[in-house]
Amino acid sequence: MEKVSTDCIVLGGGVSGLSISRKLGKSFKNIFLIEKNNFIAEESSSRNSEVIHAGIYYDKNSLKSELCLKGKELLYRYLRKKNIQFSQCGKFILSTSKDESHFLEEILNNATECGLNDLSFKSEYLRKLYPFLNFDQAIFSPSSGIFDSHSYLNCLKSDFEQEGGHVLLNNQCMAINYESNSIELLIKDKSNEEEFLIYTKLLINCAGLESLDIYKQLSDEMGDGKSFKKRYVKGDYFIYRGKEKIEHLIYPIPNKESLGIHVTQDLTGTIKFGPNAYPVNNID
Numbered sequence: 001m002e003k004v005s006t007d008c009i010v011l012g013g014g015v016s017g018l019s020i021s022r023k024l025g026k027s028f029k030n031i032f033l034i035e036k037n038n039f040i041a042e043e044s045s046s047r048n049s050e051v052i053h054a055g056i057y058y059d060k061n062s063l064k065s066e067l068c069l070k071g072k073e074l075l076y077r078y079l080r081k082k083n084i085q086f087s088q089c090g091k092f093i094l095s096t097s098k099d100e101s102h103f104l105e106e107i108l109n110n111a112t113e114c115g116l117n118d119l120s121f122k123s124e125y126l127r128k129l130y131p132f133l134n135f136d137q138a139i140f141s142p143s144s145g146i147f148d149s150h151s152y153l154n155c156l157k158s159d160f161e162q163e164g165g166h167v168l169l170n171n172q173c174m175a176i177n178y179e180s181n182s183i184e185l186l187i188k189d190k191s192n193e194e195e196f197l198i199y200t201k202l203l204i205n206c207a208g209l210e211s212l213d214i215y216k217q218l219s220d221e222m223g224d225g226k227s228f229k230k231r232y233v234k235g236d237y238f239i240y241r242g243k244e245k246i247e248h249l250i251y252p253i254p255n256k257e258s259l260g261i262h263v264t265q266d267l268t269g270t271i272k273f274g275p276n277a278y279p280v281n282n283i284d
Helices: 015-024 064-080 100-114 123-131 149-160 208-220
Strands: 002-005 008-013 031-035 091-095 137-141 145-147 166-168 171-179 182-189 192-200 203-205 230-233 238-242 250-253 262-267 273-274 278-280
Touching: 008 192, 015 031, 015 149, 015 203, 031 149, 064 145, 064 149, 091 100, 091 208, 100 137, 149 166, 171 208, 192 278, 203 208
Parallel strands: 002 192, 008 031, 008 203, 031 166, 091 250
Antiparallel strands: 091 137, 171 182, 182 192, 230 278, 238 273, 250 262, 262 273
């Protein structure tokens, strides 16, 4: 059986794995990204609204708030640099009744405390823009947007490979062992069913829906595992084909579980409603 040694392995070729690989590719001379599917980002990373979030909802001084605000600016900068299509179309957040409208003030105040100072009430403007909408009040976030996530992901992969990184597609991690300060991974090349061993001192788990399985394998080996349970949640989108046209993101007041079912458009102008969210027992 072939044996390979490397400085770093990233498991998972979604947006997290690609972003981390791209960054580490500048520091490590020998790094592998291993993806079990035929193409990068075939699962969660290619099934989303492609929204660039402004950083409105997170708690002040939280890491989520800090990273969302900083990440938004870095993402817009990267998209411009790489000539990746995007639209800073902006987002409206609506209250559907007077009982809900005080939540808009709370959202605006929270955004301001987090350092996002460009939100404002635009209720009358929205009524003129989209008279078919039924709502009470609305605030507008001008820095929210949408982008071509697939081109973005391909650019991350290209950047990583230009730094000398290796992308192994259609290769799956079958087993992990921890031995004397080295991590051993048994990898199967699904194109020919051949297996090989790869050794590293740094393993980064970006395996998405399978990340907990990877974590459990390694933590059992090292004897310091914590107890986590899987909780799969699935969402659906519905495409709108009516006569009305929308060129902005339209969101409801968020609830405790999610941002709610919202209206988005992609760069082709296709309007979608979603996602909803409901628990499922298995990946399908």
